[in-house]
Amino acid sequence: MMMQISIDPASNKHSLLNVMHRFIAAANNMDETIMVPSLLRDVPLEEQANNNNNNDDDVAETQVASNxxxxxxxxxxxxxxxxxxxxxxxxxxxxxxxxxxxxxxxxxxxxxxxPSVKGVLAVEDNADLEHQFHYHLRGLFGVLSKLTLQADHLTNRYKREIGGGNFMR
Structure with missing residues (x-):
């Protein structure tokens, strides 16, 4: 039996295109959910430690708070x-x-x-292009994954805050 490889790179959940689409979808969802962005002014990134639940939102909260x-x-x-x-x-x-x-x-x-000489790409730079590409690709995957989590978290936090009326002071 031959293994069939998908031709569409976006169908691979680990493809760069898929990671980019997930972030853009999360950011679009955030933008559609947050109808009044000005309500977010002066609301700290860190929630008050009122609840002691350890869930995925707490992890995302910690990541967001580090910005x-x-x-x-x-x-x-x-x-x-x-x-x-x-x-x-x-x-x-x-x-x-x-x-x-x-x-x-x-x-x-x-x-x-x-390169030190303008207009001339050094041979050692060409030899290192694949390494540079993979280094930056790994970084891009990591950053986009974190940004997606943060957009989802911001959306969920907005929903919780609006639902609880915490924006009204």
């Missing part, structure tokens, strides 16, 4: 910005406003990796 954003609103904007950069690319942002977090990182990395 540099001060409140849920800033985190919401960051996730939307990353989704837009993925969908539209960096060129649109360059033409409209300014540098995104992703764009700044890419430019810094390009500057660090510039």
């Amino acid at each position: 540099k954003q001060r409140d849920m609103y800033e985190h919401y904007l960051l996730l939307k910005s990353i989704k837009n950069d993925m969908e539209w690319g960096l060129l649109k942002r360059e033409m409209s406003s300014g540098a995104s977090f992703l764009e700044i990182a890419v430019k810094q990395e390009e500057e660090e990796q510039q």
Whole structure:
């Protein structure tokens, strides 16, 4: 019996396209659920330790809390910005406003990796391209997986907060 290999890379749950689609779907769900983003202002990323349940949301909460954003609103904007950069690319942002977090990182990395002689790619750089590709691919998988969890968590937290009326002060 011959093993049949799927031709569609997006059907493989471990493909880059699938991971990207999952993040974009989670970000879209977050955007559709959060009808009034301004309600997220001044709401800390960390929930008060009122409940002692150890569940997946607690793990995601810890991951979200480790970010540099001060409140849920800033985190919401960051996730939307990353989704837009993925969908539209960096060129649109360059033409409209300014540098995104992703764009700044890419430019810094390009500057660090510039060969000493302009216009000539060193042979050792070519030999290392496969290693660089796999290194960045692993990083991209990890980052997109975390961003997906954070978008799902932000959506669920918004639902809990709105349901409990915790935004009303």
